[in-house]
Amino acid sequence: MSRAVLELQGLNKSFGALHATRDLSFCVNAGEIHALIGPNGAGKTTLIQQIYGALKPDTGHVLLNGKDITSLPVPGRVRAGIGRSFQISNVLMDFTVLENGIIAEQARLGQSFRFLRPAFDDPDLIAGARKILARVGLNDRADQRVGDLAHGERRMLELALALATAPQLLLLDEPMAGAGPEESQRMSQIIETLRGKLAILLIEHDMDAVFRLADRITVLVEGAVIASGTADEISNSAAVQTAYLGSE
Amino acid sequence: MSAIRDFIGLVGDGVKANQTLWLLVFGFALFPIFSYFADLPFWNDVAMRIMLLGMAAMGLNLVLGYGGMVSFGHAAFIGIGAYCVGISQFYGISNGWAHLGFSIVTCGLAGLVIGYLALRTSGIYFIMITLAFAQMLFFLFVSLEAYGGDDGMSVDRGEFGFIDLYDPLRLYFLIWCALALVSLALMFIVRSRFGVTLRAIKSNESRIEAMGLSPLRFKMVGYVISAVICGIAGTLFASWQEYVSPDIMHWTRSGELMIIIILGGLATLAGPLLGAIVFLLLEESLPMLLGAVAPAYAENWMIIFGPLLIMVVLFGRGGLTGIIDRLSGTRGNADHKAGPR
Numbered sequence: 225m226s227r228a229v230l231e232l233q234g235l236n237k238s239f240g241a242l243h244a245t246r247d248l249s250f251c252v253n254a255g256e257i258h259a260l261i262g263p264n265g266a267g268k269t270t271l272i273q274q275i276y277g278a279l280k281p282d283t284g285h286v287l288l289n290g291k292d293i294t295s296l297p298v299p300g301r302v303r304a305g306i307g308r309s310f311q312i313s314n315v316l317m318d319f320t321v322l323e324n325g326i327i328a329e330q331a332r333l334g335q336s337f338r339f340l341r342p343a344f345d346d347p348d349l350i351a352g353a354r355k356i357l358a359r360v361g362l363n364d365r366a367d368q369r370v371g372d373l374a375h376g377e378r379r380m381l382e383l384a385l386a387l388a389t390a391p392q393l394l395l396l397d398e399p400m401a402g403a404g405p406e407e408s409q410r411m412s413q414i415i416e417t418l419r420g421k422l423a424i425l426l427i428e429h430d431m432d433a434v435f436r437l438a439d440r441i442t443v444l445v446e447g448a449v450i451a452s453g454t455a456d457e458i459s460n461s462a463a464v465q466t467a468y469l470g471s472e
Numbered sequence: 473m474s475a476i477r478d479f480i481g482l483v484g485d486g487v488k489a490n491q492t493l494w495l496l497v498f499g500f501a502l503f504p505i506f507s508y509f510a511d512l513p514f515w516n517d518v519a520m521r522i523m524l525l526g527m528a529a530m531g532l533n534l535v536l537g538y539g540g541m542v543s544f545g546h547a548a549f550i551g552i553g554a555y556c557v558g559i560s561q562f563y564g565i566s567n568g569w570a571h572l573g574f575s576i577v578t579c580g581l582a583g584l585v586i587g588y589l590a591l592r593t594s595g596i597y598f599i600m601i602t603l604a605f606a607q608m609l610f611f612l613f614v615s616l617e618a619y620g621g622d623d624g625m626s627v628d629r630g631e632f633g634f635i636d637l638y639d640p641l642r643l644y645f646l647i648w649c650a651l652a653l654v655s656l657a658l659m660f661i662v663r664s665r666f667g668v669t670l671r672a673i674k675s676n677e678s679r680i681e682a683m684g685l686s687p688l689r690f691k692m693v694g695y696v697i698s699a700v701i702c703g704i705a706g707t708l709f710a711s712w713q714e715y716v717s718p719d720i721m722h723w724t725r726s727g728e729l730m731i732i733i734i735l736g737g738l739a740t741l742a743g744p745l746l747g748a749i750v751f752l753l754l755e756e757s758l759p760m761l762l763g764a765v766a767p768a769y770a771e772n773w774m775i776i777f778g779p780l781l782i783m784v785v786l787f788g789r790g791g792l793t794g795i796i797d798r799l800s801g802t803r804g805n806a807d808h809k810a811g812p813r
Contacts, residue, residue, distance in 0.1 A: 302684035314682065318675040327672050330665045331683035336690070341482065342663035389684055 227254045228287075229393050229423040230275065235284035237270060237447075244270040245281065246448040252393060255420045259434045260427050262444035263468065268427045269311065271444065272395050275425070276308050277301040288393065307391030311398050313378040315370050321381060322366040325353025328388035360384040360414055376407030383414065394424045400433055412437060435459070443467065486659045492742035492796060496749070497655055500648055504641060516644055518756055523651045524709050526748030529732040530658055530741070531701025536730065537739035538662055539694045540674030541591070544599045544726050545606030548586075549579045549699040551721025553706025555613060558625045558716035562618070568630025568637070568711065575707040576700050582609075583699025587692045606723060613718040624717020627710055637711055647708050651745075654701055659741055661697065670694050671739070735784055737793030746792050754780065 228251035237245035244267045252258045260268055273279035275286055277298040286294045288304055296304060316324045326344060329352035330336050343349060357363045360380040370378060379399060386394060399415070400408045412433055418424060419439075428434050434441065435455045442452040445467045451458055458464055487494050500523055507515045528550055535541040556575040565571070590601045614622050629637035637643040661667045673680050673687045680687050710716045728751075736747025758777055763770035788795045 297686075298681045299684050299686045302682060308682055310678075310682075314676065314679050316672050316675045316679055319672065323668070327668055327680075328683055330669070331680075331685050336665050336669045336685055337693075338665040339667075340660050340664055342485070343665040343668045344663070345485070385679065386682065 228252065229254050229289060230425065231287040231290070232275070233285040233287065235271070235274060235281045235286070237267075237274060237279065237281050244447050245274065246446070248284070248444075248447065248449060250442050250449055250452055252423045252425050253440075254392075254423055256439040257415065257419055257424045257426060257437050259438035259441045260425060260444060261429075261431070261434055261441060265446075266444040267447040268444055269397060270447075272308075272397055272425070272427060275393075276306060276395060302389055302391075305390075305392035306395065307386040307389055307393070308395040309379070309382045309386045309397060309399055311401060313375070313382050315378055315382050315385065317371045319370060320366065321357065321362055321368050321370060321373070322350065322353055324370060324381060324385060325356045325366075325388070326350065328356055328385045329353045332388050332390070356384050356388045357381075359387055374407075376403045376410070379403060379407070379411065380414070383411075387418075392422055394418070394422055396424060396426045396428075398427055398429060400428055400430045408433065482660070483656070486656075486663065489663075490659055490741050492793060493655055493659070493745065496742060496745050497648075497652055500651065504644055513640070516640060518752065520644055520647050520712055522748050522752045523647050524705050524712065525729070525732065525752065526745040527651050527654050528702045528705035529729045529736070529744035529748055530654060531698040531705065532729050533733050533739065533744045534658060534661065534670075534698040534701070535691075535694050536733055537743070538667065538674065539670045539691060541691060541695065542599050542730075543590075543602045543695070543698075544723070544730070545586070545602035545604075546698070546702050546729055547721045547723065547725035548606035548609045549582065549702035550706035550709065550725065551609060551613065551718065552579050552582055553703035554710035554716045554720050555619065556703070556707055557630060557710035558627050559619055561627050562625070566628065566631050568632040568635075571630045571707050571711075572704065575703040579699045579703030579706075580696050583696040584692065587695035587699070591688055591691045591695065603723060603726070606721065606726060610718050610721050610723070613721070620717065622718065624715060624719065626715050629711040629714060630707075643712060647712065650704055650708055654704070655741065655745075658701075662741065666690065666693070731781060735781060735791055737791030740790075740793040743791055743793045746796075750792060 230252040232249050232251070235245050235248040248271065260271070262268055270279065274281050277296055277300070281294065285292050288301070288306065291304070293301055293304055316327065319327070323344060326349045329349050330343060333352070354363055354366070357366060360383055362377065362380055362384060365373065365377060370381065373381065383399065396415070399411050403411060408430060415424065415426070415437055426434070426438065438455060440452065440454060441458045443450050443458060443464050450463045450467055451461045453461070500519060503519050504516055507513060528546070532543065532546045535543055553575040556578055557571045560571050560574060586602065586605045590598055590605065593601055613619065619625055629643065632646060635642050635646055637646065669680065669685065669690050673690055677687045706720065709720065732747035732751050733744050735751055736745065737743030754777055758773035759770050762773045762776065784791065790797065
């Protein structure tokens with residue numbers, strides 16, 4: 225009954241002799257939080273890059289809502305409905321929090337090719353930016369320069385910017401990386417509020433967070449899917465235990 | 473009516489936010505009065521050169537300062553703009569408005585082609601490819617014997633209808649009007665939605681892609697605008713100099729423009745103009761000063777000029793506008809600047 229937002233069909237990607245993505249197929253359904261886990265070097269980020277459009281698969285297809293987007297470049301995929309937060313905070317460091325929101329808002333409205341009115345004084349853009357920031361509770365930091373924010377707040381801002389384009393699929397690449405326990409908890413809470421509203425593909429090393437948040441989990445080892453299922457199914461899977469703990 | 477009032481309001485806000493720039497622009501408007509009473513007509517000529525180079529530097533600053541694209545070939549557009557006068561006159565077109573029109577179209581197209589190819593690269597490759605294009609055009613004009621080749625061609629000042637450019641003051645105010653219009657246009661552009669997107673691309677290109685925008689399109693438009701501004705400066709330069717040669721687009725001029733911008737303050741509106749004033753005044757006065765102190769060394773004035781520039785860059789964070797901001801305790805000039813405040 226649940227509809228696939230993202231469908232990967234037989235993706236392959238090699239870098240020289242390294243086969244980073246092997247014949248990979250799976251779906252992310254509408255409204256679900258789908259975690260992608262695997263040991264270091266399993267090819268998680270390579271896969272995210274192919275879904276996002278920063279890397280092209282050698283073979284296979286990426287489908288968003290049934291439409292083939294394999295040949296779309298990054299901006300086109302974002303407009304088609306993919307949002308992303310990066311492994312390393314990717315925000316506009318030289319601007320204030322509010323200015324980050326304003327630039328996201330004008331991009332969302334498709335108004336970035338206007339040459340006359342000052343953008344940062346525009347009341348409509350400011351109101352839109354405030355809404356974007358409100359989703360992650362950053363409004364009281366609006367006038368702060370992003371370079372002066374704490375690490376966790378930057379991650380929140382990045383999430384807000386990723387949500388600003390109203391994506392149907394959100395790619396979260398280690399949103400908890402480098403965050404303290406409090407910040408991680410706060411991030412979990414915000415991700416929790418998104419459950420059901422959009423599909424989320426979550427890469428995360430914090431297994432507590434993964435098992436708490438994910439509706440389904442896909443395990444990647446050496447570029448191939450070795451298991452996919454609910455949290456219980458995955459934690460009881462022999463194949464996963466072998467991959468993570470070794471076969472001894 | 474309300475649209476006009478709206479526009480005037482926008483201009484007013486912009487002027488208030490960029491006081492240094494408009495002080496300088498209006499200073500240039502009043503300068504001929506000063507030079508008349510002080511009986512220094514020669515300095516009108518210097519002022520015109522400052523305005524022309526300042527204008528070109530402002531154009532380059534849109535991509536260099538605001539867009540973070542280090543173009544080392546913008547002298548090419550000054551040259552194309554200047555040759556628009558020379559080549560038009562060669563074929564009997566003496567109307568100055570036509571020269572300006574040709575210049576805008578040609579520089580726009582050249583900017584589009586060079587930008588399209590060069591903007592696919594970044595960093596050192598971008599610097600080199602823009603320099604390569606400029607050198608290509610330089611040697612193209614050197615080899616065009618019909619248009620004077622190496623020696624260049626002398627030109628008459630363009631005919632701007634009722635504005636007789638052989639009246640030095642009218643030439644002065646034509647150049648001033650161009651400077652004021654360029655200042656006004658850039659003032660709007662850098663604060664606009666387009667301008668902040670360009671600055672955001674400089675700050676973090678991949679975040680702009682993640683917002684669904686294609687950075688290349690913004691960079692191209694910025695590149696074309698800056699090429700056109702340099703072209704306009706070049707066209708007026710030819711009328712001012714009454715002479716066009718490949719020398720006007722020598723690569724050292726591209727470097728000069730960059731030094732002017734860095735001296736004045738990257739990504740500020742007033743910076744390039746202030747930089748041009750200081751740069752050219754030093755260039756004019758240092759040989760004289762040095763000549764008075766140590767006549768034998770007058771021609772080695774660069775020995776003082778170089779270290780002075782290095783001092784400003786090293787110790788005046790943000791160039792001259794940065795120093796002004798710190799002295800006045802505001803960040804007026806840096807207000808629309810992406811970068812360390």
